[in-house]
Amino acid sequence: MILAGVKLLLMIVLLGYAMVWIMRPTKTFKQIWLPSIREKLNSSTYFGTQGTGFLMFVFPVLFVAVVGCVYLHFRKRSGDSKSESNIGKKNRLVTLKRPMLVKGPLGIVSGTELAFLTMFLALLIWSFSVYLVNGFAAITPKSAAKKGLTVWQAKLDSASLSLGLLGNICLALLFLPVARGSSLLPLLGLPSEACVKYHMWLGHTVLVFFTAHGLGYITLWALKNHISEMLQWARDDVSNVAGELALLSGLVMWATTYPGIRRKMFELFFYTHYLYILFMVFFIFHVGISFACLTLPGFYLFLVDRFLRFLQSRQRVRLVSARILPCDTVELNFSKNPRLSYNPMSILYINVPRISGLQWHPFTITSNSNLEPEKLSVVIKSDGSWTRKLHQMLSSPSSIDRLEVSVEGPYGPASTHFTRHEQLVMISGGSGITPFISIIRELIFASNTSQYKTPEVILVCAFKSSSELAMLDLLLPISGSPSDISKLQLKIEAFVTREKGPAKDNSTAPRAIWFNPHATDAPVSAILGPKSWLWLGAIISSSFIIFLIIIGLITGYYIYPIDQKTEGGFPWALRSFLNMLVICICIAMTASSAVLWNKKQNARDVKQIQNVEGSTPAGSPQTWLYKADRELESVPHQTLFQAINVHYGGRPDLKKILFECKGSSVGVLASGPKMMRHEIANICSSGLADNLHFESISFTW
Structure with a gap:
């Protein structure tokens, strides 16, 4: 009963998070919701403009991930995860799980996948249409002239911006399917390997929108004879150079995902995919950390998972x-x-x-x-x-x-x-x-x-x-x-x-x-021990809380005074760098502590295994x-x-x-x-x- 209540709570939070994305393009969100929240949060000297992003976009996803870890731990203990083993149990959604699309670029797509894909496409269409309608409605010959543009150039500017905002929706989900140890996938009943195709779909969509976004602005600058704006790195605004470097990194990755290259030259595909690091770093430099909060939670969970995998991979196994x-x-x-x-x-x-x-x-x-x-x-x-x-x-x-x-x-x-x-x-x-x-x-x-x-x-x-x-x-x-x-x-x-x-x-x-095997080779063990879900929830929650404390102190006692004294305020790039640095330090510190703590228990188990293996006679291979x-x-x-x-x-x-x-x-x-x-x-x-x-x-x- 308690587990059912927790699951209902998680569903409500996720629906609320989805509602924020649905309402985000509307005037209601921009003119009523956002100003009201900023009035309460941005007055704080500890978070500034980042506070709104933390509350509306980062906190809900991390909350679901942490509570989901606790839910999965107790479900495993109670045996609920095997409740599906009863033969004859009817699947209420059996029709939706049947293949609906077989031939085509998406491969085999079930009814459930097709339903969620349709809703996601509807969100993209809705967002793009609302962005365009509201953006074009605000364009007049007078407003365009203030920017040194004609009306149609101002509309190109608005459309290019809208395409970039659509890319952000996809980017917010891009890293979730490849966070193998995340609690979000098992909560939805999805094995990590089956989710790779969702990452591929989202990756293609992200780069289509971001490429169109970049080409739109390059075309606009060329028409204005201001192509030099491509080399602009603003102190307190969007950085064009960083955006171009992020897009270039993404395009190199995208090119090597072509099936002929990926299968015949797997190493090239594999190594170029590490450019995702440059892609995300320059993306954050491009838009600033406050706006990057929209896409941060998925990447944050991926970083936690990736660092834990890095720690596990350092150990040679027996x-x-x-x-x-x-x-x-x-x-x-x-x-x-x-x-x-x-x-x-x-x-x-x-x-x-x-x-x-x-x-x-x-x-x-x-x-x-x-x-x-x-x-x-x-x-x-x-x-x-x-x-x-x-x-x-x-x-x-x-x-x-x-x-x-x-x-x-x-x-x-x-x-x-x-x-x-x-x-x-x-x-x-x-x-x-x-x-x-x-x-x-x-x-x-x-x-x-x-x-x-x-x-x-x-x-x-x-x-x-x-x-x-x-x-x-x-x-x-x-x-x-x-x-x-x-x-x-x-x-x-x-x-x-x-x-x-x-x-x-x-x-x-x-x-x-x-x-x-060498004496240092260890048996294959869970990196976080038998209580992996609880430890993962502790790492996510504690690392984010420590991050908030540290970044709050830095903002309150270092960034805020400079904002008040310096014209233009604290540089966007430096603010973004400090946030990225603190995030990495907090994740590395908490994950390493959890792994070291569990390593002691694993070491005791290793000794028991060595005692058992020690009784095996060491004969020749023949x-x-x-x-x-x-x-x-x-x-x-x-x-x-x-x-x-x-x-x-x-x-x-x-x-x-x-x-x-x-x-x-x-x-x-x-x-x-x-x-x-x-x-x-x-x-x-x-x-x-x-x-x-x-x-x-x-x-x-």
Whole structure:
């Protein structure tokens, strides 16, 4: 009941925040609301013009983020996050979750996404039309002449400004989808990986508006023969140079997001994306910190998340072993803190300095934190320059004694929503099977512990060659808690599309490599410990409160006296720089303190793990290889192999498979090539079968 009340409060605050953006272009906001608030806040010598922005735009979002952290913590403790696991539970918004758009530049778009996209576009259209109507209404020949403009030039000026203001709306949301550890995403039921496409949509929109904004003003200056204004950096007004530098940084980033460049030259795309730092710094210099408050909260939450990820990435993790499968696939096995738990389909970002010190790549976690409390595994398919280098490194004859690896995460969905269905159909292509490995292991655990009745599972997997059938060996863990797969109703339909029959030579077997981790290598742990949500809420709230105190003192005792004595007041650029500096210091100070505090608890857990691992005999890689092969071949769960039905020389008839599912609620999960996911989405959205509920899993942006 309390959690429901908190959720209602958060919804009210978010609706109020949205209402501010809706009213912002209107005369009511400019002539009544804003003057009234400024009269009360701007009279303060401690915040000045920034006070209004803090109250109206920064505080509501940070309040939702902090209270949301507390809500998620207690929901996790009360088990509410698994309340969706009850089979037969009806989804009231099931129609809105079905694919509504499949083909097109946006990819697969559900009804819910389409509804929010429509509302967002309506906000942009509303804002632009009101800005134009009010701006053009105020333009007269006399008012234009005062600025040295003709009437149509003044209208160009107003339209260009309006486009920049539209860009601010998009920029306010731009960083929220990529704040992986933020509480806002799980509050909305969104996994971090699924939100990358929203960041892409917003990024394109931001740069379209800002480019049009910049070109409009450059055109205006050229018509006035005042092109020298491009080099103007005003002391107490908008800085043209800073705006141009911000736009230039954005355009370089934008150019490298073109799919052909992003996929073929990923490193170029990856490195140029760090220009977001210059983009935001010069944007704040361009408009001033008071106006930047409109877009600050999303970036503030991103900075908190980014710094925590930076702290986690400094630690080398303990890579225990690797399995080389005969299909150019590698399974990496890390030591894990037993107190770290995660849901199926969670993502781990991995960095191997030996390959690239800056590149981070996301991979699905295939292990289960219940079945394997001290091990975390990811499967990596050799499909790209970075993954090929890793595979070559591990499969080379010269053995590697230790491989330095850093990680960020895990990040995953807040709940196991797929268990609410009576039947699950999971369709994969190639390495797309990896998210389903974690789901099947979770269902194995649930079926053995009798937490709830597990759905019937049909796994349809398509492979190019029979060597890729080795991926099915990963469905069962080779270590950890005992697992009886016979209690799970599992049926596997494997299709080998490019071969007419079983391969004659099946001598290639999985090969195991065992590493000798360094004493400083730590098990994978949650950067903020088991109470991560509470610690995150404490970091956000305390860092912002400390920022307000420090910036209030600086404003009251340093900036305000200069404002009173100096003509033109305190320089905008210096004021913005001081605010950015204090924000970074406060976030770094509070986040580092929280991480160090939790590191002590993690260190105690590490000692326990080391004691357990210390009992493992340190044999040569060849000895462990033989033992690993024996374990792989003597898996007692014969039920798994009896459940596998292999088909050669053709692709699965997806329409037939799906329409034959007669359960009242059938969850359809698709992971793999784009064309396959689109085909499945078309089938589920066709309306020919009301019991099919589609969900796409994509990691190809």
